[in-house]
Amino acid sequence: MDSYPRDPDFGAPPPSWEDPDDAWPVPPGRRPVPPPPDGRGPARRAPRRPPPPLPAGRTPPGPPGFPGAWPPQAQRPLAPDVGLPRLPRPAPSDSVAPRPAPGVAQPPPWATGAPMDPLAPRLSAGPPSNGGPAFGYPGGRRLSGRPLPPVPRQSRLLALLFRYRPSSHAQALTTGLLIGVLWWFAVSLTLMPLLHGRAPLWSVTAVGDRLPSLLAVVLLSSLAGLLFQEAAVRHLIGEQSSRTGAVPDPAPPRVRVVILGGGFGGVAVAQRLERLLPRVPSMDVTIVSQSNALLFTPMLAEVASRSLEPNHVGVPVRAACPRTRFRLAEVDRIDTDEQLVHLRASGPSTTEALPYDHLVLALGTVPNYLDLPGVRANSVPLKTIADAITLRNHVIARLEQADVAQDPLERRRQLTFVVAGGGFAGVEIIAGLCDLVRGVRRYFPSVVDEAEFVLVHGRDRILPETEPELGDYALRKLRHRGVHCLLETRVASATADAVALSDGSQLPTRTLVWAAGNHPSRVIASLPFEHNAAGAVVADASLRLAGTSNVWAVGDCAEIPDAAGGGRPCPPTAQHAVRQAKALADNLVRVLEGRRSKPFSFRTTGFLATVGHHSAVADIRGRCFSGILAWLMWRGIYLSKLPGVERRLRVLLDWAVEPFFGRDIALTSPDPAAPGPHGRTAMRRSSPR
Ligand SMILES: Cc1cc2nc3c(=O)[nH]c(=O)nc-3n(C[C@H](O)[C@H](O)[C@H](O)COP(=O)(O)OP(=O)(O)OC[C@H]3O[C@@H](n4cnc5c(N)ncnc54)[C@H](O)[C@@H]3O)c2cc1C
Numbered sequence: 001m002d003s004y005p006r007d008p009d010f011g012a013p014p015p016s017w018e019d020p021d022d023a024w025p026v027p028p029g030r031r032p033v034p035p036p037p038d039g040r041g042p043a044r045r046a047p048r049r050p051p052p053p054l055p056a057g058r059t060p061p062g063p064p065g066f067p068g069a070w071p072p073q074a075q076r077p078l079a080p081d082v083g084l085p086r087l088p089r090p091a092p093s094d095s096v097a098p099r100p101a102p103g104v105a106q107p108p109p110w111a112t113g114a115p116m117d118p119l120a121p122r123l124s125a126g127p128p129s130n131g132g133p134a135f136g137y138p139g140g141r142r143l144s145g146r147p148l149p150p151v152p153r154q155s156r157l158l159a160l161l162f163r164y165r166p167s168s169h170a171q172a173l174t175t176g177l178l179i180g181v182l183w184w185f186a187v188s189l190t191l192m193p194l195l196h197g198r199a200p201l202w203s204v205t206a207v208g209d210r211l212p213s214l215l216a217v218v219l220l221s222s223l224a225g226l227l228f229q230e231a232a233v234r235h236l237i238g239e240q241s242s243r244t245g246a247v248p249d250p251a252p253p254r255v256r257v258v259i260l261g262g263g264f265g266g267v268a269v270a271q272r273l274e275r276l277l278p279r280v281p282s283m284d285v286t287i288v289s290q291s292n293a294l295l296f297t298p299m300l301a302e303v304a305s306r307s308l309e310p311n312h313v314g315v316p317v318r319a320a321c322p323r324t325r326f327r328l329a330e331v332d333r334i335d336t337d338e339q340l341v342h343l344r345a346s347g348p349s350t351t352e353a354l355p356y357d358h359l360v361l362a363l364g365t366v367p368n369y370l371d372l373p374g375v376r377a378n379s380v381p382l383k384t385i386a387d388a389i390t391l392r393n394h395v396i397a398r399l400e401q402a403d404v405a406q407d408p409l410e411r412r413r414q415l416t417f418v419v420a421g422g423g424f425a426g427v428e429i430i431a432g433l434c435d436l437v438r439g440v441r442r443y444f445p446s447v448v449d450e451a452e453f454v455l456v457h458g459r460d461r462i463l464p465e466t467e468p469e470l471g472d473y474a475l476r477k478l479r480h481r482g483v484h485c486l487l488e489t490r491v492a493s494a495t496a497d498a499v500a501l502s503d504g505s506q507l508p509t510r511t512l513v514w515a516a517g518n519h520p521s522r523v524i525a526s527l528p529f530e531h532n533a534a535g536a537v538v539a540d541a542s543l544r545l546a547g548t549s550n551v552w553a554v555g556d557c558a559e560i561p562d563a564a565g566g567g568r569p570c571p572p573t574a575q576h577a578v579r580q581a582k583a584l585a586d587n588l589v590r591v592l593e594g595r596r597s598k599p600f601s602f603r604t605t606g607f608l609a610t611v612g613h614h615s616a617v618a619d620i621r622g623r624c625f626s627g628i629l630a631w632l633m634w635r636g637i638y639l640s641k642l643p644g645v646e647r648r649l650r651v652l653l654d655w656a657v658e659p660f661f662g663r664d665i666a667l668t669s670p671d672p673a674a675p676g677p678h679g680r681t682a683m684r685r686s687s688p689r
Pocket of ligand 1 (some may be wrong): 260261262263264265266288289290293297298299300301329330331332345362363364365382383425500521522554555557572573574575576577608
């Protein structure tokens with residue numbers, strides 16, 4: 001995930017990408033976990049009851065919607081902590097199990113009768129993770145129909161050079177090619193002449209003379225790369241162990257790692273775990289997400305303003321993490337006692353249960369409408385690709401309606417665009433809408449000049465997380481372009497026809513974009529762990545939730561202290577989510593190896609935000625940039641952070657084509673604000689709650 005937005009090297013570190021007034025309240029105000037009956041501490045929960053004995057010959061019932069899949073798990077003698085009171089829990093231990101001596105197969109604790117750490121994750125017995133039934137017992141249901149290839153036992157160097165993946169032939173080929181070219185340069189052009197007492201052949205003529213040999217080297221080394229990956233990495237190492245008479249280790253118990261959420265955090269955890277698989281081959285990683293693509297949110301406003309095509313800013317999770325199982329489903333609830341995630345996959349009434357040994361929460365946030373009357377029903381957020389599509393269609397539909405509207409008030413409503421929230425997201429959206437409407441003037445010459453753009457913001461300056469000079473620049477720029485920036489004003493309520501403001505005024509409008517706050521979803525809020533005032537779960541510096549040994553959290557849904565920031569909570573940005581994800585995966589693997597975890601620490605590098613019309617603001621390591629230079633930086637940096645060459649090319653093409661052909665105005669869905677069955681509330685249906 002190094003190639004993610006604003007992430008690693010440049011990024012957006014503000015406390016919030018929404019209106020910071022309403023968004024992520026920075027603690028200390030934490031919602032306390034309800035005290036336990038005996039008052040022993042917030043992490044206490046009721047002791048687990050052992051399952052009731054079953055009549056002979058009967059299998060226990062499975063969870064709803066998942067017949068037959070579960071019983072073996074419930075019956076297996078693999079959970080000696082069933083029946084143990086889970087609490088009081090000791091402080092989470094980093095070393096959940098003593099590290100086994102290398103090469104010595106360790107029997108599971110339940111087989112030896114050794115006392116088991118009640119905090120240790122329950123491991124499932126059964127066949128190796130990949131290629132066997134998903135839950136490790138006969139009849140277990142696969143989560144993904146895609147069989148995963150076996151994990152080769154690799155040395156670290158081999159793993160680094162030829163990271164094995166089913167689709168990594170291109171990588172093996174290019175690695176071989178690179179090694180060949182380096183060898184040609186070092187040996188043929190440098191070493192051999194030196195050995196013969198001559199100067200290295202580095203002149204253009206000498207290199208030109210040896211081009212045929214370079215071609216041969218390129219061909220041979222690429223081929224060797226491929227062969228080496230297939231033969232050496234997959235087979236030779238296995239043969240070696242049988243030649244020396246070593247008995248292959250028995251399959252270790254599988255460790256089921258379930259990642260909830262396929263956004264920046266979740267995908268980055270999976271990618272890092274894939275890289276670390278050779279260290280713990282028994283890991284079986286599954287991502288559950290209600291969207292099958294990782295959305296590159298920094299470019300979402302460009303999608304909404306029709307600068308980019310929607311599918312160019314999403315990367316399929318299956319492509320991003322090919323060695324991870326993927327499950328398209330909505331997480332309904334999490335049972336931390338039984339270590340089950342209940343999923344809703346194929347309809348509101350069908351649920352399935354997915355067991356885990358380690359759980360990673362990466363569910364992000366959902367819009368927070370602050371219970372303002374009518375706002376949820378009459379606004380559109382910008383969180384998902386569907387939101388962006390809704391918005392881009394909605395704006396063009398408003399221009400179409402305004403073009404034929406006879407009533408001046410109705411025409412004004414159609415042409416007034418209101419955005420709530422002057423944080424980064426709000427500023428980028430209002431700037432993008434302005435660009436969109438003005439950019440289609442040739443199709444709507446009679447209405448575009450009447451369009452009004454209003455930014456409603458609760459504080460006294462926009463982009464309050466940045467240096468004041470950048471906020472001031474953005475404000476000047478927006479006002480210069482005709483955007484009404486209403487500072488120290490809030491949205492009070494909304495109807496289908498108007499938005500009421502805190503100063504008592506009414507804005508006749510049919511467009512309200514909500515960028516004034518997010519909070520974690522109800523799935524996160526309902527977990528029996530400590531939460532902060534915004535409802536985010538509180539993790540410790542190793543990214544584990546307090547009082548648990550196997551529940552981890554990453555990204556916007558969690559409050560995570562940053563050691564580099566003096567323990568202050570990280571801001572909710574993609575930059576931080578990706579960094580946290582890497583640290584989390586490293587810690588999870590360390591824990592599985594019986595080693596100590598490390599605290600998360602990351603120094604924020606900066607932020608960038610567009611303010612429309614080829615201008616942006618940027619703060620890179622304390623240095624401020626604005627105008628077209630910042631805009632070029634924004635485009636260059638985000639293009640480089642977009643995952644995958646293909647996506648980068650597509651985005652580059654979109655940007656290259658736009659100046660020549662303008663923005664497209666084709667409507668790709670029915671007008672959501674038109675009267676009829678689709679109705680106005682269809683505007684916001686896409687974002688998760
Ligand atoms: C318009 C906009 C612009 C932004 N610009 C920037 C920027 O320029 N730089 C930057 O650093 N940050 C930016 N951010 C913030 C950044 O997107 C977030 O900080 C980042 O996405 C957080 O990552 P995450 O993994 O925690 O959550 P997300 O990336 O939001 O991922 C959450 C995932 O969980 C899934 N999910 C949620 N609920 C459920 C459920 N019940 N069941 C199943 N799946 C579920 C979602 O579908 C999603 O795939 C921007 C955000 C927005 C909205």
